[in-house]
Amino acid sequence: MTTLIPIILAGGEGKRFWPLSRRKRPKQFLCLDGSGQSLLQATATRLLPLAGDWHKLWVVTSALIAEGVREQLPELPPENLLIEPEGKDTAAAVAWATLEASQGHDSTPLGFFPADHWIGDNQAYLQTLQAASSLAAKEEAIVTLGIKPNYPATGYGYIEQGEAKGKFGGLPAYKVSRFTEKPNQETATSFIKTGGYSWNSGMFIFRSEVVLQELAILAPEMLQLLQAKGKQAYGELEKKSIDYALMEKTQLAYVLPANFGWDDLGDWNSLERLLTKDGDNIALANHVGKDTKGAIIYNSDGEETIVTIGLEDVVIVRDGNVTLVANKNRTQEIKQVLKQLQQEPKFKELL
Numbered sequence: 001m002t003t004l005i006p007i008i009l010a011g012g013e014g015k016r017f018w019p020l021s022r023r024k025r026p027k028q029f030l031c032l033d034g035s036g037q038s039l040l041q042a043t044a045t046r047l048l049p050l051a052g053d054w055h056k057l058w059v060v061t062s063a064l065i066a067e068g069v070r071e072q073l074p075e076l077p078p079e080n081l082l083i084e085p086e087g088k089d090t091a092a093a094v095a096w097a098t099l100e101a102s103q104g105h106d107s108t109p110l111g112f113f114p115a116d117h118w119i120g121d122n123q124a125y126l127q128t129l130q131a132a133s134s135l136a137a138k139e140e141a142i143v144t145l146g147i148k149p150n151y152p153a154t155g156y157g158y159i160e161q162g163e164a165k166g167k168f169g170g171l172p173a174y175k176v177s178r179f180t181e182k183p184n185q186e187t188a189t190s191f192i193k194t195g196g197y198s199w200n201s202g203m204f205i206f207r208s209e210v211v212l213q214e215l216a217i218l219a220p221e222m223l224q225l226l227q228a229k230g231k232q233a234y235g236e237l238e239k240k241s242i243d244y245a246l247m248e249k250t251q252l253a254y255v256l257p258a259n260f261g262w263d264d265l266g267d268w269n270s271l272e273r274l275l276t277k278d279g280d281n282i283a284l285a286n287h288v289g290k291d292t293k294g295a296i297i298y299n300s301d302g303e304e305t306i307v308t309i310g311l312e313d314v315v316i317v318r319d320g321n322v323t324l325v326a327n328k329n330r331t332q333e334i335k336q337v338l339k340q341l342q343q344e345p346k347f348k349e350l351l
Helices: 039-051 066-072 089-101 122-138 185-194 208-218 220-236 242-247 268-274 328-342 345-350
Strands: 005-009 058-062 081-084 110-114 142-147 158-168 171-180 197-206 253-258 282-284 286-290 296-299 305-309 314-319 322-327
Touching (some): 005 089, 039 066, 039 110, 066 081, 081 220, 089 208, 089 220, 089 242, 110 122, 122 142, 122 158, 122 171, 122 253, 142 208, 142 242, 158 253, 171 242, 197 242, 208 220, 268 282, 268 296, 268 314, 268 328, 296 305, 305 314, 322 328, 328 345
Parallel strands (some): 005 058, 005 110, 142 253, 286 305
Antiparallel strands (some): 142 197, 158 171, 158 197, 314 322
């Protein structure tokens, strides 16, 4: 029995994991936890029990990496791979996929899931999704999964819990009071102290008719273009996130605070949360170190060895013909470096 129809959002570029992630090998194609599965493959495997079979699972991706998605997920029916002609952020992806995947499945809730997140406890994850699906099936609700915060992160959006709406699948649900984008440290700390905030996971569950009714009110131009032209409308669409276009404006947003072990793997530093340290460092490489601590070291070539002396709090990544050496506190600047590389034709192959 299909609990929900999962739709995986797999169009991201994952620039923060450069040089391992490239334009045609984005973050969702990488295996970062030593499991042998890419993040995309792990996401699909996790969601299949809820879908029932591959014919009820969909993927939205970009034309640039569509062939890579086919290679990663050979069981996915070709018609269930929605290929965007250009990136217009998540609002367009969610709206188009809702129109496509809901045909013939109006009453079955749809679920949208980023392809590049890590989940620690699959069983707790599935139980949470079943609860969210139950809520979406019974109420005029756009359900988002909130992650119970365990530190005052400034890189995540926060969801404030409003009125309690009972329990679904044993989990409490709340109306969303408001969304707050990436607060500063002081604000994030105050949020956590209240106990009434969750991290915004970017996962949504809803019935298609509920969201299409809301989009008709809150983003009518986008919806009308997609209804009339499908993906041929992309050239005319504004670039908007689903949070901005819908979730921050709708009165039908609900949050289900959950705790199943989650990380959005935003950059190389997230490996410290994901992996156990080997001594003083995280090393996914042949590494010999002297007086080196707090380092994150990755090498895609198992035949090579990286030797470090007297280093602290650095990221070293070697992939093919590129080596990145960066202070751990400045990994967010990788995007700026990539912009520099784009200016030089000789560096085009490195992107």
